Amino acid sequence: MPTHPDTAVNINARLMKMVKQVTDTFNRLYDLAPDQKVTRAAMLAELLPAHAAGRKAAPAPVPAKLTELRTFRQVLDEWKQENRNLAKD
Incomplete structure (x- = not known):
């Protein structure tokens, strides 16, 4: 078993x-x-807290309210309403 930290096995283990x-x-x-x-900022804040401390704090993701969630059909109907002037092709 290789013991040097820069062997392929050890590098791959660190990457995984x-x-x-x-x-x-x-x-x-x-x-x-x-x-x-x-967001990238949220990921950086979680993965590299020391790096994020030097920057302004990233807002935590806010869970969407159930009333704000829309079905695919609602989104499609809204899109059709907003884009009704587009040609069919």
């Missing part, structure tokens, strides 16, 4: 750990506010 950390952070932020965009 980083990928898992980023994926878990994204999923946790998305679960806080489903169907909302997870």
